Amino acid sequence: MSFPWAEEYKPKHPFMRWMDEKLPLPRLVWGAVGGGYPVPRNLNYMWNFGVLAGLALTLQIVTGIIMAMHYQPGGATAFNSVEHIMRDVNQGWFLRYAHANGASMFFIVTYLHIFRGLYYGSYKAPREMVWMLGLVIFLLMMATAFMGYVLPWGQMSFWGAKVITGLFGAIPLVGEPIQHWLLGGYAPDEPTLTRFFSLHYLLPFVIAGVIVLHIWALHIPGSNNPTGVDVKSPQDTVPFHPYYTAKDGFGVGIFFLVFAALIFLAPNLFGHADNYVEANPLSTPAHIVPEWYFWPFYAILRAFTVDFILPAKLWGVLAMFGSILLLFFLPWIDKSPVRSGRYRPTFRVFFWILVLDVLVLGYCGGSPAEEPFVMISQIATAYYFLHFLVILPLLSMFEKTLPLPNSIAESVLGSDKAGEAAPASAA
Amino acid sequence: MAALEQSELHDAHADDGVRRRDFLNLAAVSFAGIGGVALLYPLINQMNPSADVLALAQIDVDLSAIEPGQAIKTIWRKQPVFIRNLTPREIAEANAVDVSTLRDPQTLAERTKPGKMNWLITMGVCTHLGCVPLGAGEGEPRGPYGGYFCPCHGSAYDTAARIRTGPAPLNLEVPDYEFTSDTAVRIG
Numbered sequence: 001m002s003f004p005w006a007e008e009y010k011p012k013h014p015f016m017r018w019m020d021e022k023l024p025l026p027r028l029v030w031g032a033v034g035g036g037y038p039v040p041r042n043l044n045y046m047w048n049f050g051v052l053a054g055l056a057l058t059l060q061i062v063t064g065i066i067m068a069m070h071y072q073p074g075g076a077t078a079f080n081s082v083e084h085i086m087r088d089v090n091q092g093w094f095l096r097y098a099h100a101n102g103a104s105m106f107f108i109v110t111y112l113h114i115f116r117g118l119y120y121g122s123y124k125a126p127r128e129m130v131w132m133l134g135l136v137i138f139l140l141m142m143a144t145a146f147m148g149y150v151l152p153w154g155q156m157s158f159w160g161a162k163v164i165t166g167l168f169g170a171i172p173l174v175g176e177p178i179q180h181w182l183l184g185g186y187a188p189d190e191p192t193l194t195r196f197f198s199l200h201y202l203l204p205f206v207i208a209g210v211i212v213l214h215i216w217a218l219h220i221p222g223s224n225n226p227t228g229v230d231v232k233s234p235q236d237t238v239p240f241h242p243y244y245t246a247k248d249g250f251g252v253g254i255f256f257l258v259f260a261a262l263i264f265l266a267p268n269l270f271g272h273a274d275n276y277v278e279a280n281p282l283s284t285p286a287h288i289v290p291e292w293y294f295w296p297f298y299a300i301l302r303a304f305t306v307d308f309i310l311p312a313k314l315w316g317v318l319a320m321f322g323s324i325l326l327l328f329f330l331p332w333i334d335k336s337p338v339r340s341g342r343y344r345p346t347f348r349v350f351f352w353i354l355v356l357d358v359l360v361l362g363y364c365g366g367s368p369a370e371e372p373f374v375m376i377s378q379i380a381t382a383y384y385f386l387h388f389l390v391i392l393p394l395l396s397m398f399e400k401t402l403p404l405p406n407s408i409a410e411s412v413l414g415s416d417k418a419g420e421a422a423p424a425s426a427a
Numbered sequence: 428m429a430a431l432e433q434s435e436l437h438d439a440h441a442d443d444g445v446r447r448r449d450f451l452n453l454a455a456v457s458f459a460g461i462g463g464v465a466l467l468y469p470l471i472n473q474m475n476p477s478a479d480v481l482a483l484a485q486i487d488v489d490l491s492a493i494e495p496g497q498a499i500k501t502i503w504r505k506q507p508v509f510i511r512n513l514t515p516r517e518i519a520e521a522n523a524v525d526v527s528t529l530r531d532p533q534t535l536a537e538r539t540k541p542g543k544m545n546w547l548i549t550m551g552v553c554t555h556l557g558c559v560p561l562g563a564g565e566g567e568p569r570g571p572y573g574g575y576f577c578p579c580h581g582s583a584y585d586t587a588a589r590i591r592t593g594p595a596p597l598n599l600e601v602p603d604y605e606f607t608s609d610t611a612v613r614i615g
Contacts, residue, residue, distance in 0.1 A: 066470060090477060252459075
């Protein structure tokens with residue numbers, strides 16, 4: 001599906017014509033990321049992060065498959081085989097640092113991608129399915145990242161596995177059996193490692209599958225854009241190739257610069273020294289924290305300290321999962337007909353307060369569970385839910401939005417020139 | 428946008444007919460291409476033997492208990508090595524062969540160390556497809572030429588472990604080794 005003015009795929013070479021009859025793969029590529037996919041002409045660099053997330057997943061799969069050639073899950077072998085990768089395998093240090101920091105890069109670009117969607121209203125109709133599939137990908141990413149972090153079998157791995165599976169222990173009645181079922185025992189051990197390794201290998205391919213659905217669903221209405229105004233005419237679009245292949249290519253270059261700086265200059269920046277100590281079931285590290293990308297959720301988990309009808313432990317778990325599940329309803333919570341934050345002056349302020357709130361949650365989640373961080377987490381958690389459950393519905397009722405441009409072309413060229421400029425696709 | 432297109436047109440009229448954009452395209456794509464190829468190196472090289480495997484690439488063997496006529500099998504780089512103490516009759520048999528008639532012409536002297544012609548040290552890996560030939564163990568058949576015999580595809584080696592009949596193309600390989608004393612060798 002595309003706009004009616006999408007340029008049709010017309011293979012010139014006889015071989016390509018032959019190929020097009022038998023297996024129209026080049027046609028698919030042409031229509032998905034080639035000259036046959038018209039894209040709003042005004043996308044800014046915030047629209048790079050979907051491609052970058054796909055790139056990060058690809059790099060994780062490549063480095064991950066390679067490390068699976070050298071890694072041995074098992075209570076006695078896991079930690080040593082990771083050291084074997086670091087010290088003995090040719091360029092193993094590079095591959096492991098690329099994989100560990102690749103996870104951070106994946107989350108960085110994904111968070112930017114999500115906040116881009118929040119700011120420009122990309123979750124609204126007709127893109128609700130794109131948004132919800134994206135959340136499914138996000139949940140799968142978190143499960144994958146968590147299980148991957150357990151595999152090196154350091155102290156943080158072990159206690160992370162214990163604490164996170166302990167979340168399920170908060171479920172009334174069946175909690176403890178579920179926790180034992182997840183771990184394959186009473187505490188994380190060899191059965192945990194072998195099943196986590198198997199699933200950690202599987203889930204990235206499930207993610208890849210959901211990404212296909214995500215892109216499929218996206219390509220039906222086409223990309224949103226910074227104005228949030230629908231595409232109306234050929235003047236509003238340019239072909240994906242070469243315009244956005246080049247723009248994404250530039251983003252890829254920046255991505256690799258940051259990634260290389262992490263791998264080669266600060267490979268353990270996001271890591272924890274405790275994870276270079278082999279798992280010890282008899283000693284918990286003084287300060288256990290998850291990886292940075294879980295910190296906001298970890299802060300929400302710890303924000304509940306008093307039993308209120310339900311036990312505090314259960315409240316924490318419910319709030320943590322609720323903070324993400326809530327986002328599935330966002331397309332219906334935010335009823336404002338204007339998509340882009342560019343034309344929603346009040347929404348825009350609250351958007352940045354939400355960003356700040358999540359950053360504060362993140363900071364608290366990475367800090368020890370003591371005052372003042374507990375109280376700050378509680379306030380920030382309350383605000384997080386307030387934003388989605390109260391502020392957004394009220395905004396969609398009372399906010400006075402700015403006038404929208406008549407078209408994307410007009411917003412780019414000004415109203416006097418929009419009529420005369422030829423569509424760039426002719427160039 | 429219109430102004431930009433005009434300036435590109437202007438560029439196209441430069442003397443050599445090459446636009447700045449052509450150069451930028453070429454430079455950007457080549458840079459990415461070279462980076463991609465460079466990235467392949469660690470992805471491929473990681474499958475080569477790792478440092479701990481290479482560290483096992485040298486072994487010391489004590490020969491003092493091997494009587495003339497006896498052979499032992501040992502393991503080097505996870506592969507069998509045959510160490511045989513040849514009898515004077517076996518040495519004479521090996522030296523009696525006209526080297527020019529051999530498939531892989533080599534004398535026994537070339538396959539042993541000077542003054543140690545009785546110590547025949549070879550890989551226990553048939554040069555055909557890698558099976559372990561028989562003949563080093565007690566009571567194993569030694570084939571029609573009295574050396575080693577590979578049961579997989581019938582290659583027969585003589586008392587200097589040279590290929591005589593069967594499909595194998597080369598003599599059993601002699602690994603790098605040196606005598607560290609009269610009764611000890613270091614292989615690798």
